[in-house]
Amino acid sequence: MAVYTEVREDDLAGFVRGYDIGAHLSCKGIAEGVENSNFLLRTEAGTYILTLYEKRVRKDDLPFFLRLMEHCAEHGIACPLPLKNRQGQILGELAGRPAAIVTFLDGISRKRPAVEHCAQVGDSLARLHNVAWEFPMCRDNALSIAGWHALAATADGRADEVREGLGETIRDELAFLDAAWPKGLPHGVIHADLFPDNVLFLDGRAPGLIDFYFACNDLLAYDLAICLNAWCFEPDNSYNATKGRALISAYNAARPLTAEEIAALPTLARGSALRFLLTRLVDWLSVPPGALVKPHDPLEYWRKLRFHQTVKSIADYGWTP
Amino acid sequence: MAVYTEVREDDLAGFVRGYDIGAHLSCKGIAEGVENSNFLLRTEAGTYILTLYEKRVRKDDLPFFLRLMEHCAEHGIACPLPLKNRQGQILGELAGRPAAIVTFLDGISRKRPAVEHCAQVGDSLARLHNVAWEFPMCRDNALSIAGWHALAATADGRADEVREGLGETIRDELAFLDAAWPKGLPHGVIHADLFPDNVLFLDGRAPGLIDFYFACNDLLAYDLAICLNAWCFEPDNSYNATKGRALISAYNAARPLTAEEIAALPTLARGSALRFLLTRLVDWLSVPPGALVKPHDPLEYWRKLRFHQTVKSIADYGWTP
Numbered sequence: 051m052a053v054y055t056e057v058r059e060d061d062l063a064g065f066v067r068g069y070d071i072g073a074h075l076s077c078k079g080i081a082e083g084v085e086n087s088n089f090l091l092r093t094e095a096g097t098y099i100l101t102l103y104e105k106r107v108r109k110d111d112l113p114f115f116l117r118l119m120e121h122c123a124e125h126g127i128a129c130p131l132p133l134k135n136r137q138g139q140i141l142g143e144l145a146g147r148p149a150a151i152v153t154f155l156d157g158i159s160r161k162r163p164a165v166e167h168c169a170q171v172g173d174s175l176a177r178l179h180n181v182a183w184e185f186p187m188c189r190d191n192a193l194s195i196a197g198w199h200a201l202a203a204t205a206d207g208r209a210d211e212v213r214e215g216l217g218e219t220i221r222d223e224l225a226f227l228d229a230a231w232p233k234g235l236p237h238g239v240i241h242a243d244l245f246p247d248n249v250l251f252l253d254g255r256a257p258g259l260i261d262f263y264f265a266c267n268d269l270l271a272y273d274l275a276i277c278l279n280a281w282c283f284e285p286d287n288s289y290n291a292t293k294g295r296a297l298i299s300a301y302n303a304a305r306p307l308t309a310e311e312i313a314a315l316p317t318l319a320r321g322s323a324l325r326f327l328l329t330r331l332v333d334w335l336s337v338p339p340g341a342l343v344k345p346h347d348p349l350e351y352w353r354k355l356r357f358h359q360t361v362k363s364i365a366d367y368g369w370t371p
Numbered sequence: 372m373a374v375y376t377e378v379r380e381d382d383l384a385g386f387v388r389g390y391d392i393g394a395h396l397s398c399k400g401i402a403e404g405v406e407n408s409n410f411l412l413r414t415e416a417g418t419y420i421l422t423l424y425e426k427r428v429r430k431d432d433l434p435f436f437l438r439l440m441e442h443c444a445e446h447g448i449a450c451p452l453p454l455k456n457r458q459g460q461i462l463g464e465l466a467g468r469p470a471a472i473v474t475f476l477d478g479i480s481r482k483r484p485a486v487e488h489c490a491q492v493g494d495s496l497a498r499l500h501n502v503a504w505e506f507p508m509c510r511d512n513a514l515s516i517a518g519w520h521a522l523a524a525t526a527d528g529r530a531d532e533v534r535e536g537l538g539e540t541i542r543d544e545l546a547f548l549d550a551a552w553p554k555g556l557p558h559g560v561i562h563a564d565l566f567p568d569n570v571l572f573l574d575g576r577a578p579g580l581i582d583f584y585f586a587c588n589d590l591l592a593y594d595l596a597i598c599l600n601a602w603c604f605e606p607d608n609s610y611n612a613t614k615g616r617a618l619i620s621a622y623n624a625a626r627p628l629t630a631e632e633i634a635a636l637p638t639l640a641r642g643s644a645l646r647f648l649l650t651r652l653v654d655w656l657s658v659p660p661g662a663l664v665k666p667h668d669p670l671e672y673w674r675k676l677r678f679h680q681t682v683k684s685i686a687d688y689g690w691t692p
Contacts, residue, residue, distance in 0.1 A: 059481055063479075075477035075478070076477045076571070078411055080399040080400060081400035082400075090399055097413075156397045156413060157396070161380065250397070253394075
């Protein structure tokens with residue numbers, strides 16, 4: 051559930067006047083984005099998303115995210131394009147917060163994606179990697195393997211409140227990944243959060259990719275592993291090899307995987323499952339009793355992790371080179 | 372904060388196909404409406420509001436609300452027009468809930484209205500009363516004087532948790548209103564909740580009126596009294612007679628008040644203040660400890676009530692006939 055910053059009408063009108071998009075006609079807070087306040091803004095020139103960046107997003111990271119979207123949109127990726135204001139800036143300030151206006155993308159996110167959606171996402175992810183490859187800015191992935199140790203330490207001693215033995219599972223998995231994490235794979239800018247919520251489908255069009263606020267530099271195939279976790283499991287947490295084949299095959303067609311990436315994918319998938327297990331676990335343990343907000347279930351990713359631990363090669367994901 | 376019912380993409384697509392508005396392009400949950408789930412729906416034909424009616428709204432009341440909006444929109448009031456589906460129905464079902472699609476109104480609600488906004492609201496309210504006068508359906512006001520006794524009983528014994536002496540104030544005020552409540556005033560369909568959130572302003576246009584889900588049959592001047600409370604007090608709860616004059620004067624120009632209504636307005640304003648004091652008090656007392664949702668402050672309306680108790684005639688509201 052999004053945080054909503056209250057914006058005074060006059061402040062909003064003044065902010066919109068700073069752009070060449072006509073007078074504003076309406077502005078509705080929308081239930082999207084966990085980290086930021088998002089508004090659907092209509093003006094005489096069209097429909098946009100206005101985002102106010104809340105405290106959990108580091109202000110220093112915003113130029114990376116916004117410039118990356120601009121770079122990708124200008125190179126043919128269907129993603130939001132940040133607007134420049136009359137001073138040529140893509141980042142402004144509203145209600146005491148950093149704020150930006152980006153183009154609105156039509157499309158419908160699929161909470162229960164079908165095989166065809168997995169194929170489209172694989173293709174779009176590879177195209178994003180190909181285009182973002184040339185993006186000149188860098189941002190470390192705070193939620194890569196070093197960050198997992200910090201998260202595990204935060205949850206330490208309380209993981210077993212969620213499930214008995216979970217603490218030990220996490221420690222063992224971290225030890226495995228420390229030893230097995232691949233080196234020397236192709237790296238570049240990754241989306242790092244391309245979940246179904248963040249992909250907008252519309253018939254006859256490449257899907258729109260949104261929410262670049264976890265984007266960072268990391269192993270490209272790790273981004274594919276995140277998508278395997280996010281797109282190819284059924285609601286009962288069983289792995290769907292048909293969806294996996296569609297995802298990997300479409301990715302590989304647009305950016306061929308190297309032999310090293312293919313060999314590393316099961317390890318990357320374990321790492322990705324642990325990453326979401328850990329962030330969800332920390333969120334879960336930090337919710338005050340009686341709160342109305344129900345965080346994501348960390349055990350969903352514990353179940354996915356257990357599946358990946360049984361995987362012997364990429365063939366088990368439904369695809370072979 | 373709105374409740375959001377999750378709607379499956381295929382169900383939504385099927386629902387939209389039931390209307391002659393083209394394919395749906397996007398659908399975003401919006402942070403509006405306390406009682407219902409509201410979505411901003413874009414289709415090939417335009418922009419609409421899709422509402423799913425949650426449990427707090429009685430299904431039997433929905434035809435009244437929707438037909439009233441239709442009647443008003445067709446008679447020149449700037450309010451949402453419910454769409455008819457291909458079967459000619461304005462009420463359907465989606466995700467197991469009653470659901471309707473209405474036209475979207477551009478405009479900006481003013482959390483801190485200026486005098487000009489009060490004048491526009493007075494004019495719009497009177498025009499609404501004039502048009503709704505001929506609406507053939509009826510709905511009793513569950514939140515009129517009989518309902519206040521029930522609310523007071525619900526809060527009984529706990530009002531003093533909010534402020535010492537509040538329980539006695541409520542009992543005394545109810546006794547006063549039982550004796551003083553006017554009889555024989557012009558009655559008809561009223562909006563009954565025309566707060567700043569529910570009025571959308573746009574330069575050069577009559578303001579758009581939304582959220583008809585408290586509309587009912589009651590005294591017309593009681594609706595004006597609700598607006599006095601909702602629009603003419605400053606954030607520090609001081610009464611602004613300039614705003615009051617603008618509101619009443621514009622109302623009276625479009626629907627002249629009778630001498631009896633003018634005489635009764637202070638009593639109606641006391642009743643209206645007590646109504647919102649009581650509903651807010653019940654909500655306040657029912658919030659579980661630790662909940663993130665902060666209900667409206669009931670004491671805002673206790674302060675407004677105290678002002679109305681000092682009023683001797685409508686002149687104290689800034690207006691004389």
